[in-house]
Amino acid sequence: MDFTRILPEECLCLIISCTSPADACRSALVCPAMRSTVDSDAVWEKFLPSDYKSIILESSSPASLLSMGKKELYFRLFSHPILIQNATMSFQLEKGSGKKWYMLGARALSISWAETPHHWTWTPQPDSRFPEVAELNHVWWLEVRGRIETRMLSPNTKYAAYLVFKLNSTGAISFKDRTVDLSVSVDGIASRGAQKVSLASRDDPRHVRERGDGWMEVEMGEFLNECGDDGTAEFILKEIAGYLNQGLIIEGIELRPKDIDS
Structure with missing residues (x-):
């Protein structure tokens, strides 16, 4: 018996929307009638975050995005990050x-001495999604902090934070054979102890990897977002051991779902 001919379309939509985007696409392949x-x-309205409209309204082209069909919009948001909050953040969906x-x-980060041109330079990079990135000239005290309210993230979801960066030729020498401290906390409570990692990929290939967009990344830590609307997650890069730090180019800190809850 073909249940797609018996059940009202509203029921079918409800059933499909209780699965996942991946399962919905498989259903269409298995059963062309659906x-x-x-x-x-x-269906696809249910797969979009409940606050997707308010997020899109912070982008540079909200009208064109909101005029799309919901499935088209979903596919657009996982394949092309959009810039929000005056182009200081990007948003996308996990596919x-x-x-x-x-x-x-x-x-969007708090970088010690970032507004002192002697220490940091703000410059455009052709392979960056943002209008400018921060390039380190030299500092003896390296400290970078990022914060986000947990209400902005998907609830009951494990996230991993990644520093997205490059080392220029000076940085490859400056950060060789030494480590920086990386940590993640939620409301001041460390999700796990600070880890010491080398930003030079040859020194620490287990942690530093090349991305498909021309940048490098290193995991700073992970946390479970179970704070609802009341929490704040913080991500810290620090090197204050007295070394001269040079040649680090920071694009940002990326927060992405690490696993999918059932």
Whole structure:
């Protein structure tokens, strides 16, 4: 018996929307008769975050995004991050689940001495999603902090924080054979102890990896977002051992879902 001919379309939409975006796409492949239902706005509206409209309104082209069909918008948001909050942050969706995925651009971070040109230079990079990145000239005290309110993230979701960076030729020498401290906390409570990691990929290939967008990344830590609307997550890079730090280029700190809850 073909239940797609018996159940009202509203029921089919509700059933499909209780699965996942990946499962919905599989359903359309397995049962072509359901394709129009699977592609409907009623289904894909459920897969988008409940506050997606307010997030999109912070972008540079909200009208064009909000005029899209809901499935088209979903696919657009996982394949092309949008810039929000005056282009200091980016937002996208995790492809298979629709979980929220952010990057705090360098301008959204608190960087010691960042407004002193002698120490840091703000410059555009052709392979960056942001208008400018922070390039370290030299400091003896390196400290970078990022913060985000947990209400902005998907609830009951494990997130990992990644420093997205490059080392220029000077940085490759400056950070060779030594480590920096990386830590993640929620409301001041460390999600796990600070770890010491080398930013030079040859020194620490287990932790530092090359991304597909031309940048490098290193995991700073992970945390479970179970604070609802009341928490604040903080991410810290620190090197205060008295070394001369040079040649680090920071694009931002990326927060992405690490696993998908059932």
